Amino acid sequence: MIRSMIIIIGFIVLAPFIGGLLEGIDRKISARMQRRVGPPITQPFMDVAKLFNKEFLSVNKQQLFLLLAHLFFVVFAGSMFFIGSDLLMVFFSLSTAAMFMVMAASSTHTPYTGVGTMRELMQMMCCEPMELLTAVGFYLASGMAKTGIEKSFLVSDLIHSNVSAIMYLPGFFIGFVFILTIKFRKSPFDLSTSHHAHQEVVKGITAEFSGGAYAITEIAEWYEEVMLLAVVGLFIVNSNPISYLVAALVVIFVYFLEILIDNTSARVKWDLMFKITWGVIIVFGGINLFLLENVSSFMKFFQ
Amino acid sequence: MKSFHKSPWLIHYDASSCNGCDIEVLACTMPRFDVERFGIINTGNPMHADIFCVTGGVNDQNKDVVKQIYDQIPEPKVVLAIGTCACTGGIFKECYNILGGVDQVIPVDVYVPGCAARPESIIDGVVKALSLYQEKHEKMVKEGRGLPEDPALDED
Numbered sequence: 125m126i127r128s129m130i131i132i133i134g135f136i137v138l139a140p141f142i143g144g145l146l147e148g149i150d151r152k153i154s155a156r157m158q159r160r161v162g163p164p165i166t167q168p169f170m171d172v173a174k175l176f177n178k179e180f181l182s183v184n185k186q187q188l189f190l191l192l193a194h195l196f197f198v199v200f201a202g203s204m205f206f207i208g209s210d211l212l213m214v215f216f217s218l219s220t221a222a223m224f225m226v227m228a229a230s231s232t233h234t235p236y237t238g239v240g241t242m243r244e245l246m247q248m249m250c251c252e253p254m255e256l257l258t259a260v261g262f263y264l265a266s267g268m269a270k271t272g273i274e275k276s277f278l279v280s281d282l283i284h285s286n287v288s289a290i291m292y293l294p295g296f297f298i299g300f301v302f303i304l305t306i307k308f309r310k311s312p313f314d315l316s317t318s319h320h321a322h323q324e325v326v327k328g329i330t331a332e333f334s335g336g337a338y339a340i341t342e343i344a345e346w347y348e349e350v351m352l353l354a355v356v357g358l359f360i361v362n363s364n365p366i367s368y369l370v371a372a373l374v375v376i377f378v379y380f381l382e383i384l385i386d387n388t389s390a391r392v393k394w395d396l397m398f399k400i401t402w403g404v405i406i407v408f409g410g411i412n413l414f415l416l417e418n419v420s421s422f423m424k425f426f427q
Numbered sequence: 428m429k430s431f432h433k434s435p436w437l438i439h440y441d442a443s444s445c446n447g448c449d450i451e452v453l454a455c456t457m458p459r460f461d462v463e464r465f466g467i468i469n470t471g472n473p474m475h476a477d478i479f480c481v482t483g484g485v486n487d488q489n490k491d492v493v494k495q496i497y498d499q500i501p502e503p504k505v506v507l508a509i510g511t512c513a514c515t516g517g518i519f520k521e522c523y524n525i526l527g528g529v530d531q532v533i534p535v536d537v538y539v540p541g542c543a544a545r546p547e548s549i550i551d552g553v554v555k556a557l558s559l560y561q562e563k564h565e566k567m568v569k570e571g572r573g574l575p576e577d578p579a580l581d582e583d
Contacts (some may be wrong), residue, residue, distance in 0.1 A: 151463075161464040170433040170466055174477070177564060179501035181474065321436070321468040327475070334474040334501045 128207040135206045135350075136199060143346025144168045146353075147319075150383050157387045172342050178335030183232050190228035191337055195344040197221035202351040208280025211262055215255045218348070222248055225341070229329035240328020244316035246394045250401040251303040257409045258300050258355070264416050265292040283361050290359040295412025297359050301378055302404045306397075307352055309345075310386040313397050326391075353379065434466040435557060438476035440496055442529065443519070444483025447543030448510035452480060455546045462550060473499035478556050480549075481529045484512040484519050490532045497533045503563035505556040508535045509549055511542045 148165030155162025182188065201217035204210070226244055229237045262282055266289075267275035276282065282289065290297050306313040314320075317328040324331040330341055353375045360371035392400070441449050455462045456469050470476050473496045485493055497506065508529045511517040516527040529535050536559050539552035 155461070155463060158458060160458045160461040162461075163463050163466050164433075167434070167466050174434040178477070179503070179567070181499075181501040321470040321472075323471040324474075327472045331472055332474055338475060 131206050132203040135203050139202060139350040140343055140346045143343075143349045144172070146349060146379065147346065150379075150386075153380070153383050154387055157383075168342070168346075172339045175339035175342070176336050180336050181334040182337065183332070186231050187228050187333070188337060190224050190231060191333070191340045191344075194221050194224040194228060195340050195347075197224060198344045198347045198351075202347050202354075205279055205351055205354060208278060208283070210277045211259045211279055211282070212256075212277050214279075214351075215259055218255070218351075219248070219252060221344070221348075225329065225344075229332070232332040234332055236324040236327070236331040237329055239325055240316050240331060243394055244329050246398060247306050247313065247316055250313075250398060251306050254299045254303045254401075254405050254409060257405065257413065258296055261293045261296040261409075261413065261416070262289055262358070264413075265289045268292050268416070279358065282358060284363050286363050288360050288362045288367060292416060293359065293412060295408035295410075297356075299405050299409040299412075300359075301356065301381070302408075303401065304352060304356070304378065305382060305385055306401065308349060308382055310382050312385065312389040312392050313401075314391060315394055315397065318391075434468075435477050435553060435560070436468045436470045436475055437478045437480050437553070438470055438473050438496065438500065439480045439482070440493065442481050442483040442485045442489055442493060442513065443525070444510065444512060448482035448513070448541075451543050451546050452482065452509060452549060455549055460546045460550065462553075465550075467553060474501065476500050476504070477560060478505050478507055478553060479533075480507045480509050481513050481535075482509045482544075484516040484525045484527060485529055485532050486524045486526060488524075490526060493529065493532050503560055503567050505536045505560050505563070506533055507537045507539060507549075507552050507556055509539045509552065510544045511540055514538045514540055517542065 145165060145168075147168040148163070151167060152162045152165050180188070197217050198221045201214045201221060204217060205214045222244075226241055226248075229244070230241045259277060263275050263277050266282055266285060268287075305311075309317060309319055311318075314326075315328070317330045318326045320326075330338060333341055356378050357368075357371035357375050360374050361367050439449070439452050452469075454460060455467075462469075473479075477500070479497060479500055481493065497504075506529070508514050512519060513529050516525050519525045520527060526532065537552050537556050539548050541548055544552075
């Protein structure tokens, strides 16, 4: 219990720092890719500090409440993950958080956020199946590894497997990394809102958030980023301590890949995003799931 | 509030410029001048902006647009008139449709002259705007405005 409390407090305090630094590094690397000098890596913190000092402009009162609920559920999902709780619950909390974001944006009834909200819902339709499939994949993989434990959705059980989950779930890994582009709001799929400074229609759901409200969305994004990268790490981690180091390297590589994709691709339309994402999910996730199910039943048959 | 010095976000509006100053404003964000190294971003969204950059003189058709963008920027905000036309109306001053400089419609804080204004002078203008922003912010805090429990929000 005390251990869980320490982990939760550690997550709440440290995750924004890690997330903010990651975003700073992202902006620096992006700038170098475009042959610019780029801002210092502490820039995201300066931005958020400034935003909190701006006037709070909003057309209604529920916007702030809904945004705080969004932040709460993102932190809740992250805390659940790091104390080793149920992976399905983690992803459900994350979906709830996303719904609060949609409600906060649509509460303003402006055309720009209207467009952003519809695009955000499309993005959710693209990522949610893969998130749920990932949880199911981990569940099935935990039964495959000979750990003597039952199949489990608990993160605390998954990390004690004697084989890395990626050995059973390479297709799920590819699918999950693919939807991370949507989750991190990186370029080919940053339809609902973009990190890059842009016009209102591209800013979409965040277009009407001013000052502190926008800062809250930024902080929530840092929490979410850290949590999702930890899920990437979960694919690698097993009972061997060295695997944590490998997981960290894989996470760094995946993050760099996202930055590279962000800088080398143009924004697509929602229907193309839908087709590509579902294609990747069905091909990689679906085939992996099919093999996993059938191989395990074959193995049972021969035992 | 030192953080603002490192994170001023601009919104650029072309009132009725010949595009000379617009190109120079955009040149600031390009690799040669790269204002993002100072944390300056060209947002394009008034709700996120701190500094309002206007190029070109204001005419009858867009005076309401300029006013509306100004109203949508949350306090504290600073207005920059970039280029001779935005400062005074320039060579178009006597035209039947031109009202004059931007200050005919909204209060302007910093004037950046030049035809077209050089990227260096635009960056200088933004740096000038920072100290004004600081003053406005202190005034805002003293008057207790801009907080979520602002009574103005109860009107809905």
